Amino acid sequence: MNWLFVFIxxxxxxVWASYLKxxxxxFDWIMTILLIGISFILLIRAYKTIPxxxxxxxxxxxxxxxTYIVGVILGEPYTIPQLLSLLVLVTGVxxxxxxxxxxxxxxxxxx
Numbered sequence: 602m603n604w605l606f607v608f609i610x611x612x613x614x615x616v617w618a619s620y621l622k623x624x625x626x627x628f629d630w631i632m633t634i635l636l637i638g639i640s641f642i643l644l645i646r647a648y649k650t651i652p653x654x655x656x657x658x659x660x661x662x663x664x665x666x667x668t669y670i671v672g673v674i675l676g677e678p679y680t681i682p683q684l685l686s687l688l689v690l691v692t693g694v695x696x697x698x699x700x701x702x703x704x705x706x707x708x709x710x711x712x
Contacts, residue, residue: 603647607656610647611663613640618664619671655701662694 617636624633647656669687673679 603650603656606643606647607651607659608663610640610643611660611667613637613643614660614664615667615671618668619675652701655697658694658697662690666691666694
């Protein structure tokens, strides 16, 4: 369940980070602050059972990758080297998650 919180928090980060460019009224800023608050509350709840470093890495990875994709969809320029770098980032985030799970299982089995 806590991984779902991290995922939803990451999606909310995509929304509020992408929306910052367009926020120009009090309502926009209130909504942005509300989304930031909700995303961090979900992330903090996930920290109860998921190591902070791993949860935050996945959260930031989702936000970074998603915000970049939204920017491209909205017409921001991109280059092939940027896309390749994004692929490296995805690989790193997935690797941290996958290998941490294996490491924790190995540590627990040694106890």
